Amino acid sequence: MKLTNKDIQLALKLSKTIQHFLEITGNTNLRSTDVFPYLKRHGYFKNDVDNGKEFRSFLKKLYKANMLGSLVPQCHYIPSLNNPNFGEWYFHDAKDKMPKANGIKSNGHEKNFENNLSQIKSTYAKMDINEAIDIVQMLIAGINPVTERLQDDLGVCADPTVIEALKTIIDPEAYREEIDALTKTSEIKKPKSSAPKENKTEYLSATALGKLKDKTYSEVISVMTKYQYIADKEQITYLGFEKGLMFRQNPNGNKWIVYPESLKELLD
Structure with missing residues (x-):
């Protein structure tokens, strides 16, 4: 199966984005369903409504062209023993194997990209404006x-x-x-008699938040992880900070995550 220059450019960008995701999360041995939501938020496969079907089809295209390991070294495909049309996709850190725009091989033959080399290098090196x-x-x-x-x-x-x-x-x-x-x-000069109205957000620990909906601590952590507000019980994601999650610390230096009371609705 022959790849187009557009396929190669997309693969190079995917490799960079996937590597960034693996590094900021510190995770490894991830499935395609773990990686796909992050890719979609960053503009890849926007029309994919099947939780990564289009993404996996593209990886399969790279695999059949014997280019998966060269273009997206983070990805490892394990074919099914029972059905050659199906398999499992796993992702690992591969910062030492990041693809380069030149020197790419397909089916053991050096491909000639002289006409498009500058464009491919630019695509790989230039950061997307939305990411910036x-x-x-x-x-x-x-x-x-x-x-x-x-x-x-x-x-x-x-x-x-x-x-x-x-x-x-x-x-x-x-x-x-x-x-x-x-x-x-x-x-603006306010009357001395007027008192400012306070609209304070109530922040609760995972245990306290769970009690509002008769849920356990583990169930709260599971829900917040599902919505990608936390990476684990001690790490808030970017989405989590946007939703108002924050850290609270006691005088002894112990730190824990607290959640806006409004997020109790997610526990229904």
């Missing part, structure tokens, strides 16, 4: 974009001046409106 925006937004929120952990070794990116610069670059008009709104609010 996600990373900047995570930095603004105080999240390390590699580990997806709050206030995790952000260095100079945690400086207020740098955050202001990032906000200005990513959406200048929205940031200007935000500053104008804050300025106008500070100029």
Whole structure:
């Protein structure tokens, strides 16, 4: 089976994205159903409604062309003994085997990409604009974009001046409106007798949240993992921070995840 240049470009981008996912989660031996939701959120196989069927078909195409190991070394295919049309896809860290745009072989023969080499290199090296925006937004929120952990070794990116610069670059008009709104609010003189209304969000531990719906701690962890709000019982994902999950710490330094009370609805 012959691959097109478009197939190769897609495979190179997939390899980079999958490797990034494996590194930020620290997981290994993942199935295609574990990897696919992350790929779809990053713009791959948008029309795939069968939880990765289109994704697996593309991997099968690479496999039949004897190019899977060269283009997506993170992926390992184990054919079924009973049915050659079916098999299992597993994904492992392969940062030392990342594919290059040149020197790719197919069926043991060197392929000539002289006409498209610069384009393939550009596709592989250039970051997608949506991925870049996600990373900047995570930095603004105080999240390390590699580990997806709050206030995790952000260095100079945690400086207020740098955050202001990032906000200005990513959406200048929205940031200007935000500053104008804050300025106008500070100029409004409120009557001394008026007390500000507080709308505090109640944060609960997994155990306390579960009790609201007669669920166990393990059931709460399972649900939050299913929705990809947490990677495990001690690690909040980027989606989790967006949903309001946060860490709470006691005077002894012990830290645990707490959840907005509103997430109890997910436990029904």
